[in-house]
Amino acid sequence: MNIAFCCTGIAPQPWLADLRAALPEARVEPWAPGDAPADHAVVWAPPQAFFDAQPRLRSIFNIGAGVDALLGLRLPPGVPLVRIDDGGMAVQMAEYVCHAAIGYFRDFGGYAADAAAGRWQPREPRDRAAFTIGILGLGVLGQRVARALRQFDFPVRGWSRTPKALDGIDCFAGDGGLDDFLAGTRLLVCLLPLTPDTRDILRRETLSRLPRGAYLVNVARGGHLVEDDLLALVDDGHIAGATLDVFRQEPLPADHPLRVRPRITVTPHISAQSLRADCVAQIARKLRALQRGEPVAGLVDPARGY
Ligand code: NDP
């Protein structure tokens, strides 16, 4: 069995070593143009030329959760595409979102500014029961984040494509449920996959439905957010501020307005990083399951877009 490794922007050697150790029955090699076709592929942001040279793939493993970039390519039809589910990312995402949400709720940014200016100024505690946190996307990451936020007694609600019933979480679904979901959300977290249905979902029209003074956390994809609409809504005070980990253009240009707005915090797409050991173990387990004809988690439905 031949496995081609084709991951842009990722140092291949540690991955190759770990994949070879986890799959000793396979020959795992970095892909180069002109190589013989492989049986299986491990990819991250591969070029189209990679798939054009693969007439006999039996499975494709994406070493991240999001497959939006992959689905923009011409993939060999009918070949199972498997993404990483969790892979060490869910707990990191929970940390990141809790940090952003609690930082805003408790105004730790304000206290840091006070300390730097030599001020000693306690503030009135905010009303936790009125601070509803809404999560767009109740999948592997959204559910983990929802559970973490519940630990701090925030009211938590979520929105998904198909209806759900989750303990302690107020669940909304589908286009028909979006307005009600947004209307009661004080802090909005985006954890949707980027698909034709969800592109630009964070735009003036939807963000305006949040109550005045709401806060935004986008940890999904830059393509979800219309950045100029957010800037305008922050300027007029409808949105109090935002924590953004993902952008239309990454790296975010040094002179981009999102970098200099005081109420906007940016990080370089690090809210959750897939961990090599977890991913390799997951790929080896799923590859063997597929060979036995068993179902695997994280199988992408190209028609659905995630
Ligand atoms: P999942 O596929 O497990 O969950 C996706 C969720 O979004 C599901 O609840 C799904 O609904 C919902 N959804 C999809 N389309 C729609 C729609 N049109 N309307 C309403 N709900 C919809 O994905 P993960 O939780 O694993 O990951 C989510 C995204 O997070 C990834 O696609 C990736 O882009 C991003 N990500 C970002 C990282 C970062 O570092 N910034 C790291 C890892 C991931 P349903 O349950 O009904 O199917």
Ligand code: OXD
């Ligand atoms: C992912 C990511 O999708 O890192 O895994 O963004």
